[in-house]
């Protein structure tokens with residue numbers, strides 16, 4: 286045991302010295318994505334948010350950097366560790382939750398099901414282009430009347446005698462829907478058919494007749510991200526459009542677990558951006574003849590924010606190491622999402638208060654993160670649903686219905 290006197294100083298931007306936990310490869314990924322966000326996201330994201338848009342050309346920029354499907358192997362994917370993927374999500378969301386959402390949806394919700402459950406033909410057709418960002422994917426699970434309980438979905442898949450499929454239904458709140466080239470759509474099969482009414486996944490090119498994806502307008506949150514409805518009216522697909530290697534809710538739920546893992550890291554990025562913005566603002570803003578950072582009430586806020594952001598990041602790192610070791614359990618992903626998104630929202634609100642009136646403008650990143658995090662709190666399993674998943678794991682008693 287060392288009896289050296291403890292050091293007194295800490296780095297305000299890394300107060301728990303979490304950099305010391307990262308490998309060379311992880312530091313490289315982290316620094317590369319941080320630089321990219323600084324160069325390509327931060328200068329324009331306030332404008333995208335203001336205009337309610339996310340430029341399609343960013344897809345190729347993400348692809349060039351190897352961020353799309355980066356934790357998958359083969360088919361042009363980078364094949365990094367899960368922890369490195371998480372760190373990339375953290376840095377992207379320090380820019381904006383919309384940028385991280387794009388990468389999460391493309392990699393974890395659209396590419397992952399094709400990679401994990403698709404036929405070789407489906408993989409060859411879509412994954413290399415999706416990894417490069419020349420084809421954009423979306424994931425259609427939620428419906429107008431089916432959110433937290435996706436097994437109540439009404440979208441149907443009818444199989445014709447020749448093996449072809451016909452899809453009918455409406456999906457809601459679909460990230461990237463209107464700019465997607467391919468949609469992974471989950472639908473209920475015929476109760477009298479060979480799958481006995483089980484949910485199956487379909488790879489649907491968005492130029493298929495009968496498919497349309499109107500944009501959802503008037504969003505106040507996640508504005509630098511495209512959100513759409515998917516309308517499927519007698520969408521006729523060949524027999525080979527079904528994902529052959531998964532049947533039932535295990536398909537969509539395993540995709541959600543992948544994406545939630547990215548989110549539990551990502552939320553720490555949004556929180557970190559808010560904390561750093563509040564820290565620098567408080568050191569510069571003078572009231573009563575002193576920087577506002579010199580007031581005890583401000584220091585209490587900053588201290589609590591620094592602890593929350595960096596213990597949340599430490600939790601993410603721990604869960605990342607478990608995922609890489611193959612020991613991560615679903616309720617542990619829920620613990621991460623539940624803890625880190627709620628933490629990020631609290632930090633964003635405190636940061637907004639420290640910025641005073643400036644805290645409500647898009648000149649600073651804080652209010653943008655604050656309202657974005659309201660979406661992150663709801664999608665990929667609401668706070669309540671993750672509470673119930675953990676509650677079920679602790680007690681053995683499901684309390685969902």
Ligand SMILES: Cc1cc2nc3c(=O)[nH]c(=O)nc-3n(C[C@H](O)[C@H](O)[C@H](O)COP(=O)(O)OP(=O)(O)OC[C@H]3O[C@@H](n4cnc5c(N)ncnc54)[C@H](O)[C@@H]3O)c2cc1C
Nearest residue numbers: 424425426427432433458459460507660664665667669685
């Ligand atoms: C910006 C954005 C992007 C999205 N992107 C996608 C996407 O790409 N693909 C996709 O398929 N979906 C997407 N979603 C949808 C998202 O996953 C759903 O909004 C989410 O699952 C919640 O469903 P809901 O909104 O219908 O809320 P509901 O399920 O109606 O829930 C409303 C409230 O009731 C609570 N509640 C529900 N059931 C229970 C219960 N048993 N016990 C206690 N409380 C309960 C919820 O926690 C919530 O507070 C997106 C949503 C947003 C906002």
